[in-house]
Amino acid sequence: MKATKIYYQKCFNLGNYQNEVVGIELEVGDGEKAVDVLEKAKQFVDSKDFLAAGIQEYENNLRIVNSPDEYTGRQVKDAQAFLDKYDTKDDLPF
Numbered sequence: 001m002k003a004t005k006i007y008y009q010k011c012f013n014l015g016n017y018q019n020e021v022v023g024i025e026l027e028v029g030d031g032e033k034a035v036d037v038l039e040k041a042k043q044f045v046d047s048k049d050f051l052a053a054g055i056q057e058y059e060n061n062l063r064i065v066n067s068p069d070e071y072t073g074r075q076v077k078d079a080q081a082f083l084d085k086y087d088t089k090d091d092l093p094f
Contacts, residue, residue, distance in 0.1 A: 003034035006037045009023025009024075010023070024041050026041050065080050
């Protein structure tokens with residue numbers, strides 16, 4: 001039997017009885033070992049910076065950027081800078 005796709009997901013506890021599930025599906029290319037592809041999938045899911053920073057902090061900054069009239073200019077600028085860090089992190093690390 002040959003593995004053609006690997007799917008890995010992880011459930012993160014956000015507190016307040018909330019969870020976030022993050023996963024990725026990768027195809028096993030010619031000459032690749034399934035175990036190596038699985039390791040790459042684990043690295044990708046585990047390395048998502050926005051999870052380390054906290055989903056709540058990301059959502060708070062998103063709320064500030066989406067409602068700029070309710071916050072100071074400095075708060076909006078800082079929130080946008082925070083979100084910009086994570087918008088460029090969508091590429092796979094391999």
